[in-house]
Amino acid sequence: MHMKILVVDDEADVQPLFIQRFRKEIKNGEFDFAFALSGEEALTYLDKNHSEVILILSDINMPGMTGIELLSRIRHAYEKPPPVVMMITAYGDDENRQQAMQNGADEFLTKPLDFTLLKDKLHSFLQ
Amino acid sequence: MKKIFVILPLFLFASLITSAQSKKIDTLRVALSKATAPDTIRLNILKELSSSYFISKPDSSLYFGQQCYDLAIKFNRIADQGIGLNNMANAYTSLGDYVKGIQFFLKAIRLAESVDDVSGVVTSYNNIGATYVQKQDYLKALPYLQLGLKKWNTYTATHKLTYYSDRELKSSLLLNVAEVFLYTHNIDSANHYLQICYEDSKKNHFDILNNIERDLGEVETARGNKTAALNYFRDAVSLSVEIEDTETISITYLSIANLYHKYKQQDSAEYYAQKALEVAGTGRFLQDVLNAGKVLGTYYDEDHNLSQAYKYLKITTAAKDSLFSQDKVKQLLSIDFDEKQRLRDIEAAKIQERNTIRMYVLIAGMAILLLLAFIFWRANKQRTKAYHLLHKQKQEIDLQKAKVEQTLGELRATQHQLIQSEKMASLGELTAGIAHEIQNPLNFVNNFSEVNIELIDEIETEMENGDKAEVMAILEDVKQNLEKIRHHGKRADGIVKGMLQHSRASSNTKEPADINKLADEYLRLTYHGLRAKDKSFNAELITNFGEHLPLINIVPQDIGRSLLNLFTNAFYAVRQKQKTAGTSYQPTVTLSTGIMDNHVIIKVKDNGNGIPENIREKIMQPFFTTKPTGEGTGLGLSLSYEIVVNEHSGIIDINSEEGEYTEFIIKLPI
Numbered sequence: 001m002h003m004k005i006l007v008v009d010d011e012a013d014v015q016p017l018f019i020q021r022f023r024k025e026i027k028n029g030e031f032d033f034a035f036a037l038s039g040e041e042a043l044t045y046l047d048k049n050h051s052e053v054i055l056i057l058s059d060i061n062m063p064g065m066t067g068i069e070l071l072s073r074i075r076h077a078y079e080k081p082p083p084v085v086m087m088i089t090a091y092g093d094d095e096n097r098q099q100a101m102q103n104g105a106d107e108f109l110t111k112p113l114d115f116t117l118l119k120d121k122l123h124s125f126l127q
Numbered sequence: 128m129k130k131i132f133v134i135l136p137l138f139l140f141a142s143l144i145t146s147a148q149s150k151k152i153d154t155l156r157v158a159l160s161k162a163t164a165p166d167t168i169r170l171n172i173l174k175e176l177s178s179s180y181f182i183s184k185p186d187s188s189l190y191f192g193q194q195c196y197d198l199a200i201k202f203n204r205i206a207d208q209g210i211g212l213n214n215m216a217n218a219y220t221s222l223g224d225y226v227k228g229i230q231f232f233l234k235a236i237r238l239a240e241s242v243d244d245v246s247g248v249v250t251s252y253n254n255i256g257a258t259y260v261q262k263q264d265y266l267k268a269l270p271y272l273q274l275g276l277k278k279w280n281t282y283t284a285t286h287k288l289t290y291y292s293d294r295e296l297k298s299s300l301l302l303n304v305a306e307v308f309l310y311t312h313n314i315d316s317a318n319h320y321l322q323i324c325y326e327d328s329k330k331n332h333f334d335i336l337n338n339i340e341r342d343l344g345e346v347e348t349a350r351g352n353k354t355a356a357l358n359y360f361r362d363a364v365s366l367s368v369e370i371e372d373t374e375t376i377s378i379t380y381l382s383i384a385n386l387y388h389k390y391k392q393q394d395s396a397e398y399y400a401q402k403a404l405e406v407a408g409t410g411r412f413l414q415d416v417l418n419a420g421k422v423l424g425t426y427y428d429e430d431h432n433l434s435q436a437y438k439y440l441k442i443t444t445a446a447k448d449s450l451f452s453q454d455k456v457k458q459l460l461s462i463d464f465d466e467k468q469r470l471r472d473i474e475a476a477k478i479q480e481r482n483t484i485r486m487y488v489l490i491a492g493m494a495i496l497l498l499l500a501f502i503f504w505r506a507n508k509q510r511t512k513a514y515h516l517l518h519k520q521k522q523e524i525d526l527q528k529a530k531v532e533q534t535l536g537e538l539r540a541t542q543h544q545l546i547q548s549e550k551m552a553s554l555g556e557l558t559a560g561i562a563h564e565i566q567n568p569l570n571f572v573n574n575f576s577e578v579n580i581e582l583i584d585e586i587e588t589e590m591e592n593g594d595k596a597e598v599m600a601i602l603e604d605v606k607q608n609l610e611k612i613r614h615h616g617k618r619a620d621g622i623v624k625g626m627l628q629h630s631r632a633s634s635n636t637k638e639p640a641d642i643n644k645l646a647d648e649y650l651r652l653t654y655h656g657l658r659a660k661d662k663s664f665n666a667e668l669i670t671n672f673g674e675h676l677p678l679i680n681i682v683p684q685d686i687g688r689s690l691l692n693l694f695t696n697a698f699y700a701v702r703q704k705q706k707t708a709g710t711s712y713q714p715t716v717t718l719s720t721g722i723m724d725n726h727v728i729i730k731v732k733d734n735g736n737g738i739p740e741n742i743r744e745k746i747m748q749p750f751f752t753t754k755p756t757g758e759g760t761g762l763g764l765s766l767s768y769e770i771v772v773n774e775h776s777g778i779i780d781i782n783s784e785e786g787e788y789t790e791f792i793i794k795l796p797i
């Protein structure tokens with residue numbers, strides 16, 4: 001069974017970044033990544049592969065559907081089991097954090113991403 | 128109020144129902160130029176001319192009325208003297224000299240009584256009543272009108288009426304009575320009398336129907352029936368146009384304006400008050416010019432539209448000025464008239480006294496001389512007084528003018544300041560968007576650098592292991608990462624450059640620029656800037672960039688600023704709609720570019736609430752905004768207009784449908 005982590009961000013270069021940062025983990029088969037460039041793309045992917053996706057990492061500020069909106073839709077659509085959702089964003093203020101948590105986010109991380117921290121959190125959530 | 132003047136029915140042109148009034152006047156003037164001998168033919172022409180000008184040009188009426196009267200005395204034609212007197216009286220009141228007007232009416236009454244001309248007497252009573260109404264002295268008006276009605280009812284019970292003016296007399300009396308009640312706020316009584324003369328006037332096609340309808344309109348206004356009021360007013364206007372009753376047209380427009388003002392339709396109120404002013408101006412009805420000007424000044428004051436209020440202050444000042452200098456003319460005219468009258472009196476006395484003792488003649492002559500001296504002394508004193516008053520008022524007006532000019536200067540300074548802070552504000556908005564824009568590329572620069580460090584560590588390990596293939600593979604990744612670092616570094620650089628361009632004072636030098644790139648950059652900057660402020664806001668951005676657009680010579684930061692304004696407005700519009708629309712509403716802003724007719728076209732379209740028809744012309748005006756206070760200065764579009772039209776000789780077009788969309792189109796010449 002593939003345990004996929006879905007990464008949602010409108011910046012295309014996020015993909016090579018993650019793949020290189022998680023090189024070892026991907027090689028070991030610990031993590032497997034999928035990428036979506038928008039909230040809409042993410043939902044389309046989830047429609048098909050819901051059972052595979054165990055964790056979603058999403059940016060908040062995207063054109064079209066925002067990360068918060070995506071979060072709220074995920075929480076309404078996929079409840080059994082609810083996937084872990086972590087928000088990543090450049091705006092690290094309290095208001096954003098509160099809004100994310102109120103809508104059901106499991107975690108709130110700020111850019112620039114500290115990948116060591118991210119890896120710790122991933123491990124703690126998935127073990 | 129409506130006055131009637133007496134027309135001798137024997138004359139050919141017996142009524143003023145005809146709408147070919149000006150044709151008639153032309154005919155009469157030609158006839159006058161031929162009838163140079165001072166005979167009865169000339170007298171009749173003068174009489175007709177004086178009557179014909181009564182409604183449209185009061186000063187001409189006065190002029191011809193005076194000549195008519197002088198000639199009528201020569202031929203001892205009592206009735207014609209009466210006509211002349213009545214016309215002059217009417218002209219004086221139209222020009223604002225009520226004192227002289229009433230004097231002449233009273234003279235006319237005495238004359239009519241001496242020949243038992245009941246119709247003449249009652250007509251003059253009616254005219255006096257109307258004059259007092261115009262002067263707003265309602266207490267004095269009513270007794271004359273009631274006396275007139277009583278006398279006329281008695282007379283018409285036993286005499287048959289043939290002349291048009293006689294038949295109209297009763298309705299005119301009733302109309303004036305109604306107006307007394309109307310202006311003393313007895314609406315029901317006013318309506319009662321109006322209904323009676325309305326029926327009569329409609330049946331007989333009396334000219335005063337326009338005034339009746341106007342007053343009925345005022346009744347309906349007081350009663351709160353807007354539609355009924357407007358219908359009466361519109362009838363009044365079209366009837367007045369037919370008979371060229373310019374003054375009533377102006378007064379009715381002012382009534383319409385006040386009606387709209389009552390219902391808080393400020394734009395319509397101002398429009399009709401303007402029309403009232405124009406019409407009054409063309410007819411030289413200075414009192415009505417003054418009234419309309421005052422009303423407009425009040426309206427613009429309510430709008431806090433100082434420049435317009437100042438304009439109408441100037442107009443009312445000019446009207447007042449004219450009224451006062453007219454006063455001077457009237458004074459001089461009256462002196463002239465008095466003098467002539469005195470001379471005639473002397474003549475008459477001399478003829479009578481010819482057969483009496485010389486001593487009596489001498490005494491009479493001396494008494495007259497003394498009287499003359501006294502009259503001249505008094506007239507001179509009045510003249511000096513008039514000059515002093517005039518001078519004082521001119522000083523006051525100059526003072527007010529200076530004050531207003533000072534305020535205007537202060538306003539201009541404030542406007543300049545506001546424009547500066549508007550520029551700073553737009554810069555601030557951009558900064559937030561730019562900060563976000565820079566964050567992402569910098570992020571990548573840092574992250575990919577860190578990744579490369581890790582990769583190089585791996586290389587070192589693999590080198591020791593001797594796995595050349597793996598080392599080459601990793602090196603390839605390192606290279607690609609460095610490419611990405613370079614790419615994002617340049618991106619950040621470009622953003623900072625763009626920001627510097629925007630903040631730099633406009634050099635006003637044009638340079639060739641790529642419109643697609645400029646528009647795209649500002650669109651995204653605006654969007655991110657707004658999102659930085661309002662995190663729940665999002666919109667769909669659609670871009671349709673034309674291909675092969677030529678570079679055009681523009682000042683990039685200025686056109687960029689204009690586009691910024693358009694984008695900001697578009698986002699604001701969809702944001703507003705989003706607040707009240709359902710979840711199915713998708714806010715969308717579309718940017719398109721292309722070429723047409725030797726111009727580069729930039730279209731910014733939003734699916735917001737559109738622009739209502741009645742403000743579409745105003746949105747380019749400085750300080751005009753539909754945003755609540757504090758949210759917008761109202762300068763954005765007027766600045767954009769300045770930049771596109773004045774600085775770049777371009778065009779801004781607007782298409783909009785209320786509730787659906789708005790589209791701004793900028794056309795720049797290639």
